[in-house]
Amino acid sequence: MYKKNNGSTEQEILQNQFSAYVKKAVHNRRIQFLTEKSRKFRFETPLFDLDYLLFDTTDIIQEITDHETVRQALRSIKENERRIVLERIIEEKSFGQLSDELGMSYKTVASLYYRAIKKLRRFMEEGESK
The missing domain is CATH 1.20.5 (Single alpha-helices involved in coiled-coils or other helix-helix interfaces)
Incomplete structure (x- = not known):
């Protein structure tokens, strides 16, 4: 010892x-x-113990949320933005990891992520005000 x-x-x-x-x-x-x-x-609000990669890509949004407004918001953003958001939040990947996987620069991935979050917030706020 x-x-x-x-x-x-x-x-x-x-x-x-x-x-x-x-x-x-x-x-x-x-x-x-x-x-x-x-x-x-x-x-960010992380979602733990969710292996969304087992689902068909059309079912990912359905599986990660029960709230219809969230589903519609995720469907409203572009596919690459959705992938970045889901992998960043669910898999807790860093921007560096995502940039390596997607072949984009760190700043591009970060910019797409924050732009997507802004779109999601705007969509959610509009959904609540209706």
Whole structure:
């Protein structure tokens, strides 16, 4: 098991410094990960445990929601926007992963995503006001 040294030799001092560095690096990365995750969830509502890829593409929208307005809103956006939105929210893929898969730049994928979200919000607001 791990035995803490007393730092009496130069090698033990170096080992203690390195251990402190690694501990601090892991701690900082954990904080960064949690911050990114919470920032993402402020703007998105993730849908967990939903393997929508098993469904036919025409049934995806039907399977992920019971609310007719949401279904109509998802049908109202373009196919590539819908794919980006669904993979970003359901599969929690990053823009980098999506850009690699779709052969688009990071900024293009991000722009399409946020444009689609804006269209969905507008559609939903119009649906509620009717």
